Amino acid sequence: MSISALLSMGRCCCRCCCPRGLWMLSAPCCDDRRMCVCPGPRRIGIPVRSSSPPLFSDAMPAPTQLFFPLIRNCELSRIYGTACYCHHKHLCCSSPYIPSSRLRYTPHPAYATFCRPKENWWQYTQGRRYSSTPQKFYLTPPQVNSILKANEYSFKVPEFDGKNVSSVLGFDSNQLPANAPIEDRRSAATCLQTRGMLLGVFDGHAGCACSQAVSERLFYYIAVSLLPHETLLEIENAVESGRALLPILQWHKHPNDYFSKEASKLYFNSLRTYWQELIDLNTGESTDIDVKEALINAFKRLDNDISLEAQVGDPNSFLNYLVLRVAFSGATACVAHVDGVDLHVANTGDSRAMLGVQEEDGSWSAVTLSNDHNAQNERELERLKLEHPKNEAKSVVKQDRLLGLLMPFRAFGDVKFKWSIDLQKRVIESGPDQLNDNEYTKFIPPNYHTPPYLTAEPEVTYHRLRPQDKFLVLATDGLWETMHRQDVVRIVGEYLTGMHHQQPIAVGGYKVTLGQMHGLLTERRAKMSSVFEDQNAATHLIRHAVGNNEFGAVDHERLSKMLSLPEELARMYRDDITIIVVQFNSHVVGAYQNQE
Amino acid sequence: MFSRLLLIVRRQRTSPGWQNWSSARRSASAAEAHSVALPTQAQVVICGGGIMGTSVAYHLSKMGWKDIVLLEQGRLAAGSTRFCAGILSTARHLTIEQKMADYSNKLYSQLEQETGIQTGYIRTGSISLAQTQDRLISLKRINSRLNVIGIPSEIISPKKVAELHPFLNVHDLVGAMHVPEDAVVSSADVALALASAASQNGVQIYDRTSVLHVMVKKAQVTGVETDKGQIECQYFVNCAGQWAYELGLSNEEPVSIPLHACEHFYLLTRPLETPLQSNTPTIVDADGRIYIRNWQGGILSGGFEKNPKPIFTEGKNQLEIQNLQEDWDHFEPLLSSLLRRMPELETLEIIKLVNCPETFTPDMRCIMGESPTVQGYFVLAGMNSAGLSFGGGAGKYLAEWMVYGYPSENVWELDLKRFGALQSSRTFLRHRVMEVMPLMYDLKVPRWDFQTGRQLRTSPLYDRLDAQGARWMEKHGFERPKYFVPPDKDLLALEQSKTFYKPDWFEIVESEVKCCKEAVCVIDMSSFTKFEITSTGDQALEMLQYLFSNDLDVPVGHIVHTGMLNEGGGYENDCSIARLSKRSFFMISPTDQQVHCWAWLKKHMPEDSNLLLEDVSWKYTALNLIGPRAVDVLSELSYAPMTPDHFPSLFCKEMSVGYANGIRVMSMTHTGEPGFMLYIPIEGMDFIGRDALLQQKQNGVYKRLTMFILDDHDTDLDLWPWWGEPIYRNGQYVGKTTSSAYSYTLERHVCLGFVHNFSEDTGEEQVVTADFINRGEYEIDIAGHRFQAKAKLYPVTSLFTHKRRKDDVELSDLHGK
Secondary structure: OOHHHOOOOOOHHHHHHHHHHOOOOOOOOOOOOOOOOOOOOOOOOOOOOOOOOOHHHHHHOOOOOOOOOOOOOOOHHHHHHHHHHOOOOOOOOOOOOOOOOEEEOOOOOOHHOOOOOOOOOOHHHHHHHHOOHHHHHHHOHHHHHHHHHHOOOOOOOOOOOOOOOOOEEEEEEEOOOOOOOOOOEEEEEOOOOOOOOEEEEEEEEEHHHHHHHHHHHHHHHHHHHOOOOOHHHHHHHHHHOOOOOOEEEOOOOOOOOOOHHHHHHHHHHHHHHHHHHHHHHHOOOOOOOOHHHHHHHHHHHHHHHHHHHHHOOOOOOOHHHHHHHHHHHHEEEEEEEEEEOOEEEEEEOOOEEEEEOOOOOOEEEEEEOOOOOOOOHHHHHHHHHOOOOOHHHHEEEEEEEEOOEEEOOOEEEOHHHOOOOHHHHHHHOOOOOOHHHHHHHHHHOOOOOOOOEEEEOOEEEEEOOOOOOOEEEOOHHHHOOOOHHHHHHHHHHHHHHOOOOOOOOOOHHHHHHHHHHHHHHHHHHHHHHHHHHOOOHHHHHHHHHHHHHHOOOEEEEHHHHOOOOOHHHHHHHHHEEEEEEEEEEEEEEEEHHOOO | OHHHHHHHHHHHHHOOOOOOHHHHHHHHHHHHHOOOOOOEEEEEEOOOOOOHHHHHHHHHHHHHOOEEEEEEOOOOOOOHHOOOOOOOOOOOOOHHHHHHHHHHHHHHHHHHHHHHOOOEEEEEEEEEEEEHHHHHHHHHHHHHHHHHHHOOOOOEOOOHHHHOOOOOOOOOOEEEEEEEEEEEEOOHHHHHHHHHHHOOOOOOOEEEOEEEEEEEEEEEEEEEEEEOOOEEEOOOEEEHHHHHHHHHHHHOOOOOOOOOOOEHHHEOOOOOOOOOOOOOOOEEHHHEEEEEEOOOOOEEEEOOOOOOOOEEEOOOOOOOOOOOOOOHHHHHHHHHHHHHHHHHHHOEEEEEEEEEEEEOOOOOEEEEEEOOOOEEEEEEEEOOOOOHHHHHHHHHHHHHHHHHHOOOOOOOEHHHOOHHHHHOHHHHHHHHHHHHHHHOOOOOOOOOOOOOOOOOOOOHHHHHHHHEEEEEEOOOOOOOOEEEEEOOOOOOOOOOOOOOOOOOOOOHHEEEEEEEHHOOOOEOOOEEEEEEEOOOOOOHHHHHHHHOOOOOOOOOOOOEEEEEEOOOOOEEEEEEEEEEEOOOOEEEOHHHHHHHHHHHHHHHHOOOOEEEEEEEEHEEEEEEEOOOOOOHHHHHOOOOOOOOOOOOOOOEEEEEEEEEEEEEEEEEOOOOEEEEEEEOOOOOOOOOHHHHHHHHHHOOEEEEEEEEOOOOOOOOOOOOOOOEEEEEEEEEEOOOOOOOEEEEHHHHHHHHEEEEEEEEOOOOOOOOOHHHHHOOOOEEOOEEEEEEEEEEEEEOOHHHHOOHHHHHHHHHHOOOO
16 A cells, blocks of 8 residues: 555545535536545545555454445435535535535635635535436435444443442434535443543544544543552552553443554553652652643653653554555544543634533523634644744634634644654655655645644643533534534433424314314424434434424434445435533532532 | 201302302301200211212111211311312212212212202213324223223214304314213212201201311220210211321321322303303313313313322311412413314303312322221221212112122222322422322323332342342332343333333343242232231131131142132132241232231231231342252252252241241242242231132122233234223123233233123123133123224132142132133
């Protein structure tokens, strides 16, 4: 495999996404041999060669993709091929206006203005696509369910002696890929040497290498940061003397959530170096470990290790290649640590943690426990400007992107935004051929004067749980860009409590026949039935995120269409979605409260 | 007072049912603005101005009691009575219910003539549809029983159904039952007519008067406290409908009346283009969970859904049922069912969906009778949405009960005392009624056990038995094992096991019976009611001699099987009494007699602090060691000889068994097989009914418990007898079975039932002699098919003991021969 293939995020960049159905029919198609603008909705938009074969899907086991069994080679792509989409022949697709693209590479910024949305695109294409060959795109409800449920996972905290002593009842998680392979990752684990549970979602860009690595490694860094000195010593001594190690994490994984076997030794060595330093740094006085500090340290340390491993390289060519892929791709992370009533959320990037609060009247309200690190956040803009000289004030964030390229303002990996130009060049030159051949890795961001421009340092928020705090939703931006946070919390809340508020019908004065009423009721029941199809709150949320019509009800036809998009097209209509819904035990939380 | 009532009534008669009620209400209340002082005393105070209260008042006054006050917290006939769908149906599962409905039907049909108040009574007939063969069997069983009490009914074909009703889709039906004399009537108007008649007979009626609580002294009603003052009274009747539970609890000495309300919905439509004829029959489509009746040219249709909505659990006591929400989404399955049954109604315009809460009881039978704890406190409530059908008959029985001490029919199945204290928590009731309400239209098969509200009381051995594969049934809140499923055997799922034929547990029980007959078995009988009666002197013996029919002055250690009789010579309870010492007795009676038997004893016990009655049911685990090898087992465990010489039959002594000491061992069983009862401690000359018995002895009895052995019955292929099957003697109906069982010994079905001798001319009951029993050809009617049966006079006592004392027989003709 060539390095260009390795790093050809191109395949993804080539596909442009059109969230919520914005598209431009008259968008100029790109020329065969030319790199072109891809202001797509992806985190990253970069040019690649048309010859680039698919990237590392064969090098890394990817979470199973189960998509599009019916229409892999359907006419849909042909229809679009002529209209605006050119993934087969062209380097890259010109594309719709996409406000949410993560990272883009724009040598010709003019194109950006070229591509303005047509508001009615969705409706138009809908009509066109489905009126001609309606059967082809239709998935039956069981098919829809098998797609939606393929990655769902639930964990219930076990009870002891009939009592549940944890403030966490359990969690539901799920993910729906739009990229192939999916770039999102998720993790959940119980800390074994300290109390508490860790849950996190990771949104990768420019490939999935970084999000994969972070999903495997971050919780170990956090757990180690939380460990008391004696436990660290005990573990170190055990390693030293070849004894069995104390387990520190109990993972709760879906079969598709894999760990890299090859890199595990390398990762372990880095982690050990970290705890050895922690042991050395210990001054002897046993101070209470501060969770917030531990989280920040863990994030920063892991990012540092990722960077260092890529600089040092590895004698094993596969691993050498892997650490470079990890470092050159990027990932955001949103991690929750729950211990009794203490809830910490550490966030880097634009995934989000949302608390579902049930008010006294039974209604639901959303409390945001994380800040998005992107251009919509004034304080982040301020921070970036302060961290760089005044003359860069205009270039550091352009078109709502870091250096005009990257949407999230904080991330793991992405050494292109962290290393000096010299370092980048040196690593690429000494690196494997694949790296050298890749346009994206070689490309230096414009106005790149005072790196680093990017950090993995998280913003940590603390929340003391109250009995009315019923659940926490951790989700990547794929969810938040399709649904309002209030709707998310309401849908989950109603799902979990089994309460589904529909306005009751009253005949009151209208002329209604039995037949009309029957029709109306049947329709309402169909709406409700989607609730009962799901045993998993995250699945239920995805069903709504993908299938909601303008009235906020799941429309099976729409759901079927969205899920039957061929993988090349899926990314145009939606992003990867990863969701964890953590349910709290109000009784336990209430008991904590009463203790004081 | 009466003129005031009539005012309401007159306004009301122009408006059928609830429709123009509000206007009637307004004018009525204007006329009543002046308040009338309550009387300070009365013989009877009835609480509740619905159909139950007014019916009780009506019948009491007819029977000659005049000093009666009826109190209603809101307005007359304004609760469930006002919203009632107005269907009077005699197609009931219990004969006593059929009789109540039949009486109600006859009463209501002439009420307009009697009182001059229009009741909207129309004899429409009813058609109960069967979509399945099982349903048809169930209908045939009801049909057999209706016929023998003289209510015309017949099983008809789907084609005939289509002829009787214009819009019915009959393609999915296998048959139906037509009861031509069933009717529709406005229940509110019936209540007003009953009130009016009662008022004419002297009953004083006060509305807008709430009963706060009932005053009790020495376990006897002394009066009621209302929001308008006190009334002294001897009798109080709680007819408060869904508030009856609440009211019962409001006493200082609470009266537990286990019932709970559920929302109930029906819809009303505008008239059809060609309005439905007023005599169009009412349709009950139980498999579709709906009923449909004509209503002012349109239809009224409701049902009993699978997922009921219980309400008022917290006991929200509002004055009247106000503005309950219509819930169309909840009604959707019933609406679908309606449109399947009558597709042509699609274009019919809806008027409204009525939400009318109905009250349900833990066993789907209504509640009547006197409180076991407070004398003079009577109850009539919990009608399981059949208040209109039962109202007349139930009111009559309760009035008889109060006036004569006994109703004219055996109403034990409906007696308040059938419930124990554990069956009345709010949570239990809420859960149980959610199971009961769907059961209204579920297929009711024999030996059905409720699934909710279980394990209220369990034997100390429960866990061990459960681990052995026990399947449980509930009696009086107590879990009892039915049989044990061997590890290699699978029984059908609950729903699939419903059958009127040979049940799936047949072989299991067969092997258990074989074991009892040929070897030895242990049966956990801890649930049986156990009392100890002790005294300082001879008071215990004297009381027991008075209460029980057999001589209890037996040597210490002896056991007497005997019965508690009432003044009419009827059995109140049968039991075994062991004389533990000169002054103490141990009494064992059936599980469900706990409340009733206790109340009976308490009622007849002299006030004497030296006489002590104690319920020790929970102090002993009772094991029945049964079978020919029981003697061997016991002697091996106790190192004591157990031969008849050392341990004669019907003998009791304390001994050690295994490591356990102080075990009360009795050489008797409750099953008729040889064996012993072991009572293991966990941590008792005149008598009532004597005159009647003597008279019976002299004159003979009017019914006899008779055993029938089915001759030409195929256990595998034929429908099984269960209970309530009519018995025919020489082609004439003579009674019904009370219970049935397959005898693994005889390899035949055995039924027990009371045989009467009705005069061919007058229908009057005549004396039943042994000769009468023996000289008859008998048939048992199972769902319309008659099976030949051999009759055998069967002494009840021999069901319990295989050796009887001679003087048992002499005492009464009732059991002996």
